[in-house]
Amino acid sequence: MLSFPEFSNGGAIRVEGLRDVPFEIKRVFYIYGQGNVGKVRGKHSNRKSEFVLFNVKGTSKVKTIDENLHEEVYELNEPGQAVYLPRMVWKEMYDFSEDSVLMVLTNEYYDAGEYIRSFDDFLLEMEHIKEEEAWKSE
Ligand code: TYD
Numbered sequence: 159m160l161s162f163p164e165f166s167n168g169g170a171i172r173v174e175g176l177r178d179v180p181f182e183i184k185r186v187f188y189i190y191g192q193g194n195v196g197k198v199r200g201k202h203s204n205r206k207s208e209f210v211l212f213n214v215k216g217t218s219k220v221k222t223i224d225e226n227l228h229e230e231v232y233e234l235n236e237p238g239q240a241v242y243l244p245r246m247v248w249k250e251m252y253d254f255s256e257d258s259v260l261m262v263l264t265n266e267y268y269d270a271g272e273y274i275r276s277f278d279d280f281l282l283e284m285e286h287i288k289e290e291e292a293w294k295s296e
Contacts, residue, residue, distance in 0.1 A: 160210065162238040171238050173263065179210045180242065181265035188261050190215075194254040203248045203274040205283075207266040211251070212240040216258030223248040225284040234260065246287070248280050 162171045162178065175183040189199060200220075211220055213234035220232045220241055232241045243249055251260060266272070274280045 159232060160240040160242055162240065164238060173210075175263075179240075179263055181208050183263050183265070184267055185264045186261065187264075188259055189251065189254075190259040192256055194258065195256055197254070198250050198252040200249045200251045201275070201277075203246055203280045203283075204266075205272045205274065206245060206269070207264045207272060208245055209243045209249075210240050210263045211243070212237065212261045212263075214259050214261045216255035217253070218251055218255070218258050218260050219253040221250045221252070225288065246280075246284065248277060 160179070162173065164171060173179060173183075175181065211234060214237050217233065217235040220234060220243075222230045222232075222243060224247055234241065254260070274283060
């Protein structure tokens with residue numbers, strides 16, 4: 159988790175690329191609105207994109223699954239709290255409050271081709287990456 163302090167007079171938070179987040183920010187999008195209540199969003203992994211997610215308003219949860227099938231759940235419930243997700247992590251966003259505004263920063267322009275949308279494909283690609291790494295280290 160990343161923590162962002164409020165400015166000295168409160169009620170304002172700043173995020174600077176390469177300083178506060180570990181990449182240059184190329185894209186920002188928001189997931190908001192009552193249509194997300196009860197829904198699970200995400201359910202994909204990205205070959206190139208890294209993300210920083212904030213609930214600038216309201217609350218949601220983010221579940222991640224890594225290459226070792228290790229699961230983590232992060233609760234986003236403060237405008238100054240964020241979660242950093244590196245490449246090749248399976249992610250799901252859910253439990254959106256009615257007033258949730260989930261802001262996402264990323265290092266890449268949108269490219270549908272770098273999304274892995276099937277969990278089985280994610281596992282297969284991770285196995286390939288691990289095999290290549292094992293070959294290189296021999
Ligand atoms: P997607 O990333 O698939 O879902 P989620 O928000 O649940 O992670 O996004 C939903 C749709 O929006 C999908 O058709 C792709 C499109 N989209 C863009 O065109 N540009 C974007 O920057 C993003 C994030 C999504």
